[in-house]
Amino acid sequence: MCRLSAISSAEFISPMEPILALETMKEGHDGSGLGLMMRFIGGEFESLREYPILSAITTKKGYETLQSFMQARGFKLKHSWEPSIHHTPSMSIQKRDCYVVNVYEYPENMEGASKEAKAALLTATRLELRKMGEADNNSITVFSFWPDVVTLKEVGDPLEVGEFFGMDKNPIKAKVIFAQGRQNTNYAINLYACHPFFIQGVFTMTNGENTAFVPIREYLMGRGNPAYVGYNSDSEVFAHILHYMRKTLGYPLPYYKDIITPLQDKELGKRKDAQALALMRRSLRMLTIDGPNCVIGCDEDGTVFMVQDTKKLRPGVVGGVKGKVGFMSEVCGLGSAVPGRDSNRDVFPMKYDFVMVKPGAKEIEVWNQLDGSTSTISLA
Secondary structure: OOEEEEEEEEEEEOOHHHHHHHHHOHHHOOOOOEEEEEEEEOHHHHHHOOOEEEEEEEOHHHHHHHHHHHHHOOOEEEEEEOOOOOOOOOOOOOOOOEEEEEEEEOOHHHOOOOHHHHHHHHHHHHHHHHHHHHHOOOOEEEEEEEEOEEEEEEOOOHHHHHHHOOOOOOOOOEEEEEEEEOOOOOOOOOHHHOOOEEEOOEEEEEEEOOOOHHHHHHHHHOOOOOOOOOOOOOOHHHHHHHHHHHHHOOOOOOHHHHHHOOOOHHHHHHOOOHHHHHHHHHHOHHHOOOOOEEEEEEOOOOOEEEEEOOOOOOOOEEEEEOOEEEEEOOHHHHHHHOOOOOHHHOEOOOOOEEEEEOOOOOEEEEEEOOOOOEEEEEOO
C-alpha cells in the first residue's frame, strides 16, 4: 500500500513538509521510494517561470548525450540546479551519477509559436530522450519537461531520500508539492513506476490497485497520442485519463469523476446534464475504474483535487487553514502538515465527492456527483 501527501499553499514551502507528513504515515507504506513533484517554483526559479524545466536522472555518458541532443534541437541551457546530495554510509540509497534539473530556452524557431505547438515540442522531446535512454541501458530517465514543474524521484525510504537530496537544508521551494511513498505495487521497482505521473501540465498520484488497468491502457493507447506510452505502473493511466478528458475532450475538471466512476441510470435523476452523462458513460466506458483507488491530482492551472473510487476502500482526507491545505492518506499526515487547522472542517471524500482547492488555498470546494452542486468550506 502507498501513502500520499500533497500540499497546496499560498506561500512557498519546503518539500520536507509533505515528506515529514509521509513519515507520520510510515506504517502504511513500505519505504521503497519517494516521488516529488513541484509546481509554482520559488527562489532562483521564480523569474524563469516561462521556460521549460527538464527533470531527469542520467549516467555521466547519458548526460553528455542529453546535452548534445538538446543542443542539436535548438534548446539553449539557461539555468541549472543540482540537489545538495548528502549521502552517508548508513543510507541504503544507491547514488546515481547526475540528478538533472535544467531550465532551457525554446529553440529560436519556436518564437511566437502557439501554446499547443510548444506543448507538442516539449512532449516529443521528453519521449525521444526517454527512448534514447531506454535503448542505452537506462542512461537517461526523464520525468518531466515543462515550465514551472520540477520532479525528483529515487528509490529508498522517503525521509532518507529527502535528506539525501538536501531537502532539509537548501531545498527548492514551491506552492504545490506532491509526495508519494512507495513506488509500485505489482511490478519491479522502477523509476518510471514511481508516482506522481506527469503529462503536459497535469499530474496524479494514487493509492490503491487499478484492477481495470488493462482495458484502460488499451483504450488510451488506441487514441493515437504518442505520449500515452510507458505504463510501468497500473496507476499511470490516471494521469493520462486526466489529460485526455481535459486536453482532447475539453471537459470541465469535475467530469473526471464522471468518467472514472460514472453514475448508474437510476442515479442520474438530479443531474441537469443527465443525457450527456449517459452518452459519456457509453462512449468512455473503457475508462471506468474498478478500484480500490484514492487519486490526488493537479490540473494545469494548479487546482489540486482528491477523488475516490465508488468502493471507498482507501483512506483520504483534505483539510487546512486559509493559505495552506493538505491532501493526505491519513489524518496523522494532515496533523503534521497543518497542525493548527480546525479538524471539524476536514473533508473525507466519499463515493460521490470530488474535492478541489484552487491556487492560493483560500477554501475547499466539494463537488457532489449526484446533483452537480458545489459546497464551499471557508478556512480561517
